Amino acid sequence: MIVSQEPFDRLCDEIEDTGLAAFDTEFVSESYYQPKLCLVQLATPLGAYLVDPLTVPDLSRWWDLMIDDHTTIIVHGGREEIRFCQRYAGEMPRRLIDVQVAEGLLSRGYPLAYKNIVNKVMGVAVGSHETRSDWERRPLAPKQLEYAVEDVKFLPEIWNRQSQTLDKLERLDWAFAEFERLIENIRLEKDREGWRKLPGVLRFSAREQAVARALHEWRDRVAEEQDRPPRVMFRDDMLVDLVKRMPKSVQDMNLTRGMQRRDYQSYAEEIIRVIQDAATSAPSEWPQSFMNRANPPLDDVLAKLLSLALANRCAEMNLSMSLVGTMADIDELVRWHVFDKQQGELPKLMSGWRADVCGDLLTDLLDGHVSLRVSNPRSDAPLRFDRRS
Numbered sequence: 001m002i003v004s005q006e007p008f009d010r011l012c013d014e015i016e017d018t019g020l021a022a023f024d025t026e027f028v029s030e031s032y033y034q035p036k037l038c039l040v041q042l043a044t045p046l047g048a049y050l051v052d053p054l055t056v057p058d059l060s061r062w063w064d065l066m067i068d069d070h071t072t073i074i075v076h077g078g079r080e081e082i083r084f085c086q087r088y089a090g091e092m093p094r095r096l097i098d099v100q101v102a103e104g105l106l107s108r109g110y111p112l113a114y115k116n117i118v119n120k121v122m123g124v125a126v127g128s129h130e131t132r133s134d135w136e137r138r139p140l141a142p143k144q145l146e147y148a149v150e151d152v153k154f155l156p157e158i159w160n161r162q163s164q165t166l167d168k169l170e171r172l173d174w175a176f177a178e179f180e181r182l183i184e185n186i187r188l189e190k191d192r193e194g195w196r197k198l199p200g201v202l203r204f205s206a207r208e209q210a211v212a213r214a215l216h217e218w219r220d221r222v223a224e225e226q227d228r229p230p231r232v233m234f235r236d237d238m239l240v241d242l243v244k245r246m247p248k249s250v251q252d253m254n255l256t257r258g259m260q261r262r263d264y265q266s267y268a269e270e271i272i273r274v275i276q277d278a279a280t281s282a283p284s285e286w287p288q289s290f291m292n293r294a295n296p297p298l299d300d301v302l303a304k305l306l307s308l309a310l311a312n313r314c315a316e317m318n319l320s321m322s323l324v325g326t327m328a329d330i331d332e333l334v335r336w337h338v339f340d341k342q343q344g345e346l347p348k349l350m351s352g353w354r355a356d357v358c359g360d361l362l363t364d365l366l367d368g369h370v371s372l373r374v375s376n377p378r379s380d381a382p383l384r385f386d387r388r389s
């Protein structure tokens, strides 16, 4: 375990020379406003290393490597690693490979757990994490260290093998496009307004949305001040309940079940003020509703049919359907093709490599150019879609 600056910088030199590093982190997210980085695992083809971010004063050499143009970073299910990079480097990684995504383009099990990928690609059995390991404790237990090293040790070789297979199948471009999409989705997370993710928010009136936004911003600010996770500081369902009731006084508010908690009571006056300010603000200040477009209800049968066609196609190509598209993506495609008269931005299922996989099939189906039969009931891909002549 690397616990001081100088050996850490030497490791970064080694990574810079190699131009490649596998990267994993362990962190604690239950107790803080933002996840606390508790362990950094790095591997090059020469070896695997543990770095203690609680004792190495400055990790900036590593964050710089993560965003340069020369260093390839390999992760498994690396959303949190990308978020750490965004937070500490102030930028997104430039050459990132996620072996979980890559595996989704080679088999049908996306997202596969790390130990399953190691087993599948390398034929090696590794243990799985204890789910509730405390990574903040020191010293870390020998078992924790052992697992932590295993988390990165195999990544360079896994990617080495995956990339050869992807190349053979002419899917290497698909993989790089998906790595970019993963990073882009995380970039968008930051801009997406958090209050829009509150449960039931879609059914709120415009005034209720204004209150929801104000309460959500209030909670986020106080949670950051106290360095606590927002949802732990004040539960989502309580917040939604307050939106629905819009209490005008503390007395009023205390009729809400659960509000009597002492820590909640200390915010009572403030909460009432936040609610009332938002509820009485001018309608022009209220959030732009995101349900303003009258969406005709999508025919359930059509969505099921397309989903079936997509599942069959993914089976034919040995691809993970969960990576290719969701029901929401199918919905988007139907709306675009049938209701929007094919105007505006291309749906996800008709863009990039997805267009090669399924674009034509789905629109041909919608246009009635394809007929469907069962060709081999024993096969994983039992259906045949024939173009009608």
Ligand SMILES: [Zn+2]
Binding pocket: 024, 025, 026, 148, 151
């Ligand atoms: Zn890990």
